[in-house]
Amino acid sequence: MPTAIEIFKHLPKKNCGDCKYPTCLAFAMQLANNKAKLDDCPHLSEAGRNALARSSAPPIRLVKVGAGGDAVEMGDETELYRHDKRFFHPTAFALRISDDLSDRDADARVEHARSLRYERVGQTLKMDLLELECRSGSPEKFLRFVTRVAAACDWPLVLRCSDPAAMSAAAEAVKERRPLLHPADGEDLEAMAGVAKACGCPLVLADAELGKLADLVERTRKAGVEDLVLDPRPDNLKELLERCTIIRRSAIRKTFRGLGYPIYVSVPAGKDGMLMASTAVMKYGSLLAFEELPASNALPLMVLRQNIYTDPQVPIQVKPDLYPINNPGPDSPLLFTTNFSLTYFTVMSDLEKSKVPVWLQVVDTEGLSVLTAYSAGKLTAESVKAALDASGAKESARTGTLVIPGMVARMSVKLKEATGLEIIVGPKESSALPKFLRS
Ligand code: SF4
Numbered sequence: 001m002p003t004a005i006e007i008f009k010h011l012p013k014k015n016c017g018d019c020k021y022p023t024c025l026a027f028a029m030q031l032a033n034n035k036a037k038l039d040d041c042p043h044l045s046e047a048g049r050n051a052l053a054r055s056s057a058p059p060i061r062l063v064k065v066g067a068g069g070d071a072v073e074m075g076d077e078t079e080l081y082r083h084d085k086r087f088f089h090p091t092a093f094a095l096r097i098s099d100d101l102s103d104r105d106a107d108a109r110v111e112h113a114r115s116l117r118y119e120r121v122g123q124t125l126k127m128d129l130l131e132l133e134c135r136s137g138s139p140e141k142f143l144r145f146v147t148r149v150a151a152a153c154d155w156p157l158v159l160r161c162s163d164p165a166a167m168s169a170a171a172e173a174v175k176e177r178r179p180l181l182h183p184a185d186g187e188d189l190e191a192m193a194g195v196a197k198a199c200g201c202p203l204v205l206a207d208a209e210l211g212k213l214a215d216l217v218e219r220t221r222k223a224g225v226e227d228l229v230l231d232p233r234p235d236n237l238k239e240l241l242e243r244c245t246i247i248r249r250s251a252i253r254k255t256f257r258g259l260g261y262p263i264y265v266s267v268p269a270g271k272d273g274m275l276m277a278s279t280a281v282m283k284y285g286s287l288l289a290f291e292e293l294p295a296s297n298a299l300p301l302m303v304l305r306q307n308i309y310t311d312p313q314v315p316i317q318v319k320p321d322l323y324p325i326n327n328p329g330p331d332s333p334l335l336f337t338t339n340f341s342l343t344y345f346t347v348m349s350d351l352e353k354s355k356v357p358v359w360l361q362v363v364d365t366e367g368l369s370v371l372t373a374y375s376a377g378k379l380t381a382e383s384v385k386a387a388l389d390a391s392g393a394k395e396s397a398r399t400g401t402l403v404i405p406g407m408v409a410r411m412s413v414k415l416k417e418a419t420g421l422e423i424i425v426g427p428k429e430s431s432a433l434p435k436f437l438r439s
Contacts (some may be wrong), residue, residue: 002055004032010048011041018042031056059251060260063202063227065092065129065180065287066156072128074229074262074286080252083312089262090309091281093301094129094158094289099136099145106145110153116298121316121341125302131158131182131289132170139166146170150177158182158204158289164191168198175199180287182206182264183231189216193223202227204264208239210246214258229287231264240265240276241283248284262286267293274301281305315367316341322391323348328357333437334397335426336361336384336404340369347430354434359397363387370405381414388419 008028019040021027030036031052038044038052062076072092079085095113097106110130117126132149134142142161150157150173157179161167171181181199183206184192196203203225205216213230220228230247234240244263251260265280267273269292277288277297281304293301310316317339325348337347339362351358363384365373373379388394388402402421404411406428416423427436 002032002052004029006055007031007052010044010051012043012045012048014043016043058260059255060248060262061226061228062089063229063262065158065178065202067176067178070154070156071178072156072287077248077284078252080248082308086311086313087309089286090305091285092128092287093293093298093305094131094287095127095293096131096133096160096289096291097149098133099138099142103148106149107152110149113155114153116293116295116302118299118302120303120306121345122318123306123316125299125306127155127293127298129156129158129180129287131160134159134161134163134166134170137163139163139169142166143169143173147173150174156180158287160289162188164188164195167192168195171195171199171201175201178202180204180229182229182289184216184220186212186216189219190223193220193225196225196227197223202229204229204231206231206233206264208233208235208243210243210250210259214256217258217261228261229264230259230261231266234265234276237272237275237279240279244280244284264289267291273297277301278304282308317367318344318362320362320364320387320390322393322396323360323362324357324396325351325360326355326357328359328397330396330398332357332359332397333399333424334359334361334393334402334421336363336387336402338363338365338368338370338373338379340365340367340373343369343430347433350430350433351437354437356434356437358437359393361387361391361393371407374408374411379408379411381411381418384411384415385418394419394421 008025011024011028013024015023019027021030058076060075060077063074065072073089077088097109113127132146157177159170159179160182167181178201180202181196182204184203185206205228207213207216217228232243234243247259247263250256263285264287265285267277267288267290274297280288318341320339335358337343344362365378368376368378400422401424403424403426406426409425412423427433
């Protein structure tokens with residue numbers, strides 16, 4: 001985003017106030033801070049609008065693959081380091097299926113992709129796309145394969161085929177699904193760009209030399225295709241890290257539009273694949289296409305992705321409320337914890353394991369864990385009482401007692417005064433809850 005002064009140069013300088021700001025400079029400052037829109041100024045010239053739209057375009061283009069609610073969005077990132085603000089669009093995962101497989105084996109691969117689905121801290125972790133590859137060399141077979149798999153699974157698709165004629169037929173058959181086409185390199189660039197333009201699909205440009213990749217971008221944009229993804233074709237971990245970092249750094253730090261696109265990484269099978277995939281999740285990979293992805297690799301990679309793409313300034317939170325666990329009744333114990341998702345789901349899982357019916361009161365601590373919230377003054381006797389009152393916990397759980405986390409045993413006296421409940425100090429670690437409750 002340009003600075004307020006750079007924006008100001010393109011404004012009409014009438015100071016008329018029609019944008020609801022007293023001067024053009026005040027409006028420019030709001031625009032620079034993303035608090036106003038270009039359209040708020042009705043007097044902006046066409047040239048000024050175009051110049052501002054160009055300079056305020058995101059350094060990495062947003063590219064959508066797929067149509068409707070399940071479309072995958074990539075790019076539109078603004079940071080080199082996650083802690084500077086956040087990363088926005090999580091790395092998409094695709095499982096590769098090739099047309100040389102039997103129908104039965106291809107169906108099994110689709111089912112495997114579907115089975116890689118997990119719940120963690122209240123979020124669903126899953127695969128995002130299927131990559132359909134032409135390995136048979138037969139355009140007819142590829143077309144039949146793509147049509148068949150697309151009918152069986154409505155996920156967004158990547159079509160991987162180096163023959164422009166075969167790609168054209170397959171892309172035409174599923175173009176309403178807006179598949180990503182891979183790859184276009186130096187030799188067949190114009191032909192592949194023609195297919196992408198005719199079908200309205202995004203296109204992956206591939207070259208191991210980043211200078212040539214930027215040239216391909218220029219040529220493809222001249223051919224009328226703007227939605228591009230870059231495949232820097234790394235063969236090993238060093239090349240992956242080096243090329244992805246140069247692409248991201250050029251786009252963010254130098255606003256170099258020639259490399260300002262999402263990054264595609266093909267992940268080989270085996271141990272090297274796991275290393276490359278985890279590095280690509282951390283270092284700017286927008287879409288990973290897996291040759292193989294066993295469940296033992298999928299879960300850690302998805303958890304890594306979840307952690308990298310969580311906003312570091314906004315902890316994942318659950319709704320403060322009273323939660324029944326294992327079908328509790330009025331004589332069941334009442335416990336409390338905080339609304340930090342990781343804390344809540346850890347405690348809930350341990351309580352479920354105990355098989356003891358309990359009530360769990362979740363207290364709003366703005367997403368902080370128990371000890372952090374206590375130290376920050378967000379977990380107090382008053383906030384616990386307010387949470388119990390708001391949820392009507394004392395009407396549901398009538399034992400007259402409250403089990404508190406062992407970490408905050410020092411709250412006992414104040415809690416008893418505030419709530420009128422007898423306080424029982426529970427274990428310091430959530431994992432000790434089942435034994436504690438059963439005894
Ligand atoms: Fe300036 Fe446009 Fe705002 Fe008028 S409406 S003050 S010309 S920015």
